[in-house]
Amino acid sequence: MFSVRTRFYFLVLITLASLWVVSPVLFPVNKAPFWLSKVLPSKGLKLGLDLQGGTHLVLSVDVEKVLLEHVDRNIERITSELKKENIVLDKISRREGSTLILVKAAKSTEEDKINEVVKKSTGMIFVTTSDGFMQFDIKPEEKEFRKKNALDQTIEAIRNRIDEFGVNEPSIQAQGEDRIVVQLPGVKDATRAKSIIGRTARLEFKIVRHDAGLDKEKLMVLVNKAKESGLEYKEGTSYPDYMDKLNAFLSKDLPEGTIILFEKKVDPNSGKKIFEPYLLDKVSMVTGDHLKDAYVAYSQDFGEPSVSFQMNSIGSKFMETLTGNNIGKQLAIVLDSNVYSAPVIQAKISDSGQITLGRGRPASELQQEAEDIALVLRAGALPAQLVFEEERVVGPSLGSDSIAEGKLSFILGSLLVVFFMLIYYRFSGFIADLAVGLNVLLLVAVLIMFDATMTLPGIAGIILTVGMSVDANVLINERIREELRLGNAPRAALEMGYDRAFWTILDAHVTNVISGIVLLQYGTGSIKGFAVVLLVGIVFSLFTAVFATRWAFEFMMDKGWVKRMSI
């Protein structure tokens, strides 16, 4: 093993090294003289949102719904493929709330062929037949893939939006299967940030239908029927959810493959909000996935803001087919289940269009909405709707107050401990104080090096580390005292004291490691920060108390500086 002298120099070396790393926390490096600031690092301790202020959001993505929508598109695909093969179906539908497709063939002899078409066109697998219905489902691995994909896409879209919004060092991370944690340091206007992140921004183009003489009045009758049975939109709840429920309720009254959506208008005379219903194709042939650009434009007559967009080459092709086949009909421009306008198609449209925002609202509100819509269209749509599960906003003054209070109580507490140890254990107490100091120093240095975030519970973790470190030193010193009392020589008492105390200290530390690991595994957010500090602190507490102090004592005894134990 290494000699006593080598170990002592190693101690001095790591102390200096960690002092170097920690220096930005100890004093403002940028104010130091030039030659010093050249040598010292500039990276300080990263502060959590609870200390520096900011917005912390937990969002959940409705990944199940993404799957259901995928199955709905598959049904369209299957129907058109079967038509090509001249196979007639009695019925095809998706089971409510599940990914199963139920297919009833007109002729049971064609079932094998249907099975083949479904497999080829969608990759869905045959499950079973019951009551004459063939059941198909998505492969389990494809389900997992699509769910994960939806989450990844959402994170990507949110990141793009936040980048456009302009936030320093945002953090966007997946949590579990369907959650996303967004941290925006320093953002005070949480409401605006939320509306930009939360907007689904799904742009769709749908042809307006007039089947079965269902005009606006008749549609209103249906909507009122739903209202009478309790289906009504309440301010503050999810609008797309309401639309889903309404359409599920009315599905029997509407022609196959159609849905109702509203255009929200303000009556210029009464100032009241009116919901104008449209009957539209359920599946959109053209969506905002193929957008090239979106920006705010102003109308020529009143200078009212609106959003203009341009399609990319693929989008243009889709758009040409859709508008070319439907000249004379109305094309509804739908954003997040809201019809924004429904102009009559005069001629083939290919690459650009406009979303008008309606009149009668304050100009500043319109301007901000136009900017936000253009931003989210540019940044990309979310594959699924978001639900805000948790939101925490910390103002900057609270954070700095917490730091000040945490620092003050930490310094006062440490001073008391230092004095107590000095009085009670004298020179050994002084060594113990140095050990506790080194423990904290090493802990903070490691936190800086690994870019760990310091949170309020993290500060508590440091304080707890001090407690543990002191305890280990007390254990050792009490043990040495006992050995001295038994009449052992200082050097022998020292070694026996350390050897005997070691296992006790190790056991005590391991039990704390167990609770630390459990906290890391099952804790959330800031609790995790506490666990990290605790775990790192435990390791260094063991090192400083059991090894560092011993090396120091041995070195000093070998040098003849310490002849008897002052303890």
Place this chain on the structure above:
Amino acid sequence: MFTLIKPHTNFNFMGRRNLWAIISSIAILASFVLFFTKGLNYGVDFRGGIEINVRFNDPKVSSSEIRDLMKQVEAGDVQVQQFGGDSKVNEFLIRVEGSETQLNTITKSIQEKLEAKYSKDAYEIRKIDIVGPKVGKELKLSGIYSLLYAMIGIFIYIAIRFDYKFAPGAVIATLHDIIITVAVFSLTGTQFTLSTVAAVLTIAGYSVNDTVVIYDRIRETFTKQKGTPLEKVINTAVNETLSRTIISSAVTMLVVVMLLIFGGSTLWDFSLALAVGIVVGTYSSIFVASPVVLWSNNFMERRKMAKAAAVAQK
């Protein structure tokens, strides 16, 4: 040499073990009565709902004034509570229950009402917490799970490192500390938050730490003095570690007391849990964990004898 406890001190801790058992049982019973009658004041983390912390630069703004303003918000029940503050500033906590469904809209409405009545410089929103009911439930569950897994982990470690007759004592003592600490939260009506759970887990670690130190000594004394009855061994071990137990607890307490006094409102509940836990944890390692070793040892020996008797009869 400064000594708190004179060497060769010998309190007869084990002789009165039935008394300690009665004291602890009464404390645990009282804790349960508290849980079921008064319950816990769950913070927004577990309850779900909204909590907004507003600070006014004008000490004349009263809580009834804010309460009246909040009556305009369309929500079932908006509570306004004053806390902290001095001659210059004034802080309020605006709380909305988690049973409300439109938390985002209500928050926006509360902010709008404040904006409409007061000028921008008159107040500052220090903190907003919105926790959906789903998350609240999850946080509660994850808190309970982490406690459970930590206990199991510690039980296994002690059973392996020491002897299975030691494990029940450590776990019982730890549960004892956790229950009483949580009961103090119920008694004082202090908010039970996510950081309280971290504190409770810390106490669990601390309590086991204390217990392990004594157990180590019991094991050591046991091997050194073969043949001495276990009761005497435990007494010696507890007495020999007494000064360490008291000094360590006192020193940690010094830091925690500083946290309580100067740590501010954000660290208050965490520090309170630690303070109570340290006191109870120190008590339990001497008066609960050690006697339980004796009991579980006697219990096992009786079973061994009964088994041996059964074998002999055959």
